[in-house]
Amino acid sequence: MVQGAVNWNTGQTQEWLQAYVDDWVAFYRKQTSDGEVASYIPILAEADQDDLGIAIIGKNGLTVRSGDTDIPFTLQSISKVISFIVACMERGVSYMLQRVDVEPTGEAFNSIMHLEMKPVKKPFNPFNNAGAITVTSALPGKTSDQRLEPVFKLLEKMLGYRPELNVDVYKSEQDSSTRNRAIGYYLLEMDFLESDLDVTLETYIKQCSIEVTIDDLAQIGIILANDGMDLKTGAEIIPRQVARISKVLMLTCGMYDASGKFATYVGIPAKSGVSGGILAAVPPRVRDEAMPFTDGCGIGVYGPALGDKGNSIAGIRLLRHIAKQWDLSIF
Ligand code: DON
Incomplete structure (x- = not known):
């Protein structure tokens, strides 16, 4: 895995970001074995423990997708x-x-x-x-x-x-x-x-039981990050006040009894599901250095192996790593 400081000012091309994310997904995929797929809903136990995928959609259209990107799962x-x-x-x-x-x-x-x-x-x-x-x-x-x-x-x-x-x-x-x-x-x-x-x-x-993909979650995430507005037309899809309260609740309650740790170590409004999905909304941020996705992004993660709080174990670790590397925390 890529270690140490990276100068994100150099070459923020899609290919460059893609290479990093591919590297991180491959690293954290090995940690899916630390979790277990949900089994209290019997059919969820059929999910593949090793799956891990992420989709990131930027406000400017920049998109990075890596790992198991095309597996449908339920919300x-x-x-x-x-x-x-x-x-x-x-x-x-x-x-x-x-x-x-x-x-x-x-x-x-x-x-x-x-x-x-x-x-x-x-x-x-x-x-x-x-x-x-x-x-x-x-x-x-x-x-x-x-x-x-x-x-x-x-x-x-x-x-x-x-x-x-x-x-x-x-x-x-x-x-x-x-x-x-x-x-x-x-x-x-x-x-x-x-x-x-x-x-x-x-x-x-x-x-x-509504079925989606990580692209769908990333798309919902970028609309929430954009305070409920359609990115292309600027039309209101979700009223701003509702989008804002939803993000507050995602941050404070979205990961259940792991929400405090998630807010501390990742710092992004996010919501998990027991099938292994995570929806994350990264609002625009002001940063000294040119980090990727400073004008906001939506993130969708799928990793059905869960930790003991019912959240995707490798998914959370992957998000934590990306948030640290790209300074995505809202705090
Ligand atoms: O209510 C239930 O048991 C499920 N349909 C949803 C629970 C869930 O996703 C909890 N998240 N980790």
Whole structure:
């Protein structure tokens, strides 16, 4: 692996950056063996442990892709960012913030311990399962397909194509969703849900099963980095306030109980999913030296081997390395 100081002022060509990223991906791919693919949703256990890929899309169009770039995977918890954005757009930001708080829990993604231990009036944040299921319950519509329509529409606007549901993943999670059902019943008892529990869970599990690639995540990332605006036309895809709150939540809660470490060592708003995806949005930065991607970029990572907090183990290490080399931290 490339070691030591690099002068990024020299030759910031696509080929040059590509050579570095190829080198880093090859290095961190060896560390996928430190993690394990998720198995609590049975079909996710079929993923290839060694896979690792990254796509970086710059605001100026500069794109670097490396490793396993073409493997489709499901959004899983990354969908929580999209459903929160859509719920804010459909129901209003202030309404949604009455329904769900913006505080990290320091607990695992599927924990409700913190909800039981504190007399709270709403779930802690939209990115743990309790908060995400609550957000999904606020999407308008009777059936799960009606509720997901604005989610698909927003994705289509951002990606330029309409992604599809991976039906096998959906069925596998439906058949194994005991924990989320338990969370759902607790939310029901607390009067946090706005709609029928079965339809809510069906919608939540479907949103988790939407299939994407790392290019898609990088594309969503650059739109968020650009405060919700279409890069080419400047048109508003996501209201600025919603994009801003989403990035705050990604930074404070996006990696669950590893969010503090991620903010410290990587310093980029990001959201992980249990299938191994990471969506990252790097806002424009002012830097003394000419670093790559100073006007912002979106990053998509795929690496299904997870660490003990449910985040892609090699993906996080790769992001940490890139953030350090290119000074991508927002701090
Ligand atoms: O709720 C679940 O169990 C999954 N569909 C999503 C969880 C997830 O991606 C957690 N992230 N690491």
